[in-house]
Amino acid sequence: MRKQDITIYDVAREAKVSMATVSRVVNGNTNVRKDTRDRVMEVIKRLHYQPNAVAQGLASKRTTTVGLIVPDLTNLYFAELSKGIDDIALLYKYNIIITSIENRLMKEDQAIQSLLNKQVDGVIYMSDNLPDEAVEAFKRTATPVVLAGTKDKHDEFPSVTIDYKKADTEALNLLYNDGKRNLALVLDNSSTVVNTDNRIVAYNKFMTEHNLGKGHIYNNIKDYSDGYNLFSQLMRDNINGVIVTNDITAVGILNSAIDAGMNVPKDLEIITTSATQVASVVRPALTAIRQPLYDIGAVAMRLLTKMMNNEEISDKQIELPYELLKKQSTTNE
Numbered sequence: 511m512r513k514q515d516i517t518i519y520d521v522a523r524e525a526k527v528s529m530a531t532v533s534r535v536v537n538g539n540t541n542v543r544k545d546t547r548d549r550v551m552e553v554i555k556r557l558h559y560q561p562n563a564v565a566q567g568l569a570s571k572r573t574t575t576v577g578l579i580v581p582d583l584t585n586l587y588f589a590e591l592s593k594g595i596d597d598i599a600l601l602y603k604y605n606i607i608i609t610s611i612e613n614r615l616m617k618e619d620q621a622i623q624s625l626l627n628k629q630v631d632g633v634i635y636m637s638d639n640l641p642d643e644a645v646e647a648f649k650r651t652a653t654p655v656v657l658a659g660t661k662d663k664h665d666e667f668p669s670v671t672i673d674y675k676k677a678d679t680e681a682l683n684l685l686y687n688d689g690k691r692n693l694a695l696v697l698d699n700s701s702t703v704v705n706t707d708n709r710i711v712a713y714n715k716f717m718t719e720h721n722l723g724k725g726h727i728y729n730n731i732k733d734y735s736d737g738y739n740l741f742s743q744l745m746r747d748n749i750n751g752v753i754v755t756n757d758i759t760a761v762g763i764l765n766s767a768i769d770a771g772m773n774v775p776k777d778l779e780i781i782t783t784s785a786t787q788v789a790s791v792v793r794p795a796l797t798a799i800r801q802p803l804y805d806i807g808a809v810a811m812r813l814l815t816k817m818m819n820n821e822e823i824s825d826k827q828i829e830l831p832y833e834l835l836k837k838q839s840t841t842n843e
Contacts, residue, residue, distance in 0.1 A: 516557045527546060573605075574603060574631065575606070575630045576599055576607070576633070578592065578607065581636070585758075586787055591806055592636070594807025594810075598807075604631070626653055632653060632654040634807075634811065636660075640660050655667050661827070668814075668826035672831070677801075678712040679715075679716055682753065684840060688779055690779055692751065693716075693717070693722065693726075694751070694752045695709060695727045695753050696728045696740065696754040697728065698731055732759065733756075737754070737762025737766070738766040740759075740766075744778070749778070751778070751779045751781075754780065757782050757784045757785070757798075761788060774838075775794070776841075781796070781797045782799070783799045784799070794839050797840040798837065800835050801832050802831065806830060
């Protein structure tokens, strides 16, 4: 009998027990006599029987599978977050199903429901954007949900983030101390989400406290070409210091400035808030807020495992430390 042909029926026949007993042994049910359990396990080992994971999930109502919702599979920010999630998932023997909502081929709530229909045990949502339809979809399910790299407005869902207000304020202070006064904030998402809200609040507060006027906030600047094309508007607005929420966008602004003959950082200072590998390989290298992306992912996955196992959780809103890395795109390297 070939290894792949072995079924639970064969194990039950060889061990002279019912298929229900084999199922109980496989699923760790303690309501089986030791001698019977030992006999079943001996047959399983001898026949090289491998239980069907889907069948096990249906029997136990657990699939040992976690759903991961990612907005952009090509973005290094989310790739680094995913690495931390995957490593902890592997440690706790969970499989990962990835659902991408890139280019919005389906609505957010449809993507979430499609994932939940796969009977995942838990969901990790990774995005800088948390639209209302996603919140409502999560509220409708009993499946545990953890947000990685974002928060909901009312802290209804567990999350792992950094202190975005504090980080952006530190970056603004760096630009200000370098003598820059015309400061701008470039956002890759114009939706009203907590990360964006916190950054806008920090920016407006800083501008008011330092008597720098209303300032300039640019929304929906999402990729390299957006950043490259934005540079001309920055120059029309006399901007000499900018914080950008997307590394690729920041590189677009940087290259456009260099192509225009400007000196970075003398004429224009740039800080990005992601600090992926992109920020360090360009020249001049970009000063960046380094978020502990791997750790955010790993902690989010560990938090989810606790929720799935009904373990006690002392803190569901976790903020990890960040670091402001000073490079060549600001004066005080």
